[in-house]
Amino acid sequence: MLWAMGRNYEVIIFDLDDTIYPRHSGLMQEVGRRIREWVVNHLGLNAEEAATVQHDYYVRYGTTLAGLLAEHSIDPRSYLSFVHDVPIEKFLAEDKALAALLQSIPLRKVIYTNGTADYAWRVLRALGVADYFEQVIGIEEVGLRNKLHREAHEQVLARLGVPASACIMVEDSARNLGPARELGMTTILVGAEPESDDGADFVVRDVMELEGIVRRLLESGCRPASLNTVRADEAGPADATRSPDSVPA
Numbered sequence: 001m002l003w004a005m006g007r008n009y010e011v012i013i014f015d016l017d018d019t020i021y022p023r024h025s026g027l028m029q030e031v032g033r034r035i036r037e038w039v040v041n042h043l044g045l046n047a048e049e050a051a052t053v054q055h056d057y058y059v060r061y062g063t064t065l066a067g068l069l070a071e072h073s074i075d076p077r078s079y080l081s082f083v084h085d086v087p088i089e090k091f092l093a094e095d096k097a098l099a100a101l102l103q104s105i106p107l108r109k110v111i112y113t114n115g116t117a118d119y120a121w122r123v124l125r126a127l128g129v130a131d132y133f134e135q136v137i138g139i140e141e142v143g144l145r146n147k148l149h150r151e152a153h154e155q156v157l158a159r160l161g162v163p164a165s166a167c168i169m170v171e172d173s174a175r176n177l178g179p180a181r182e183l184g185m186t187t188i189l190v191g192a193e194p195e196s197d198d199g200a201d202f203v204v205r206d207v208m209e210l211e212g213i214v215r216r217l218l219e220s221g222c223r224p225a226s227l228n229t230v231r232a233d234e235a236g237p238a239d240a241t242r243s244p245d246s247v248p249a
């Protein structure tokens, strides 16, 4: 299909939490615990009720913040600063393998997160990879709209100054990838057991599996034209002996 061909990839956009570092680090669970604490303190609920609200808002609005903004009068800045006030170094350490992966990818690198840019930079510094990223785009930079909103992704593209077709987006949430893929980005879902992989062109178990897929995308200059997701193990091992036509086109 012609529309899929001749891409000129320029930017790789990484989600932050549970993408650039592994879920088992526990950092995102700690942020989730802070979110629950905030809900308990500000909505006058017990912990169990707060957890229910948190889950409900996540399902209906994409994030707890979006639900709070829709249904309550809250100060988003103080909420964001409270929930991200976590001792990151207790959960993450320098990651030399991640640094080597980033070094190997010859594209502009950006973080785009539903969290704050300040928090994201702290995470990147803890991992020892801040220098690889040209910018971080947080929720405050896209009008507090989360990634379920197409407009948020459009604002990201406007900031980057590139068309969607020039972007590869890497994310652990399939539903966050949906609007990006609709806009024309090539999407890679990180995580072994996605709830749904409809929004993804590729699925990898771990961010460290990216290198082979990205190399093949750059060689072929296209994203898969079919809507069928290609898993990393089906796409073949990340070795130089595979021909470029192993990328579905």
Ligand SMILES: [Mg+2]
Pocket (backbone or CB within 6 Å): 015, 016, 017, 018, 019, 171, 172, 173
């Ligand atoms: Mg994430």
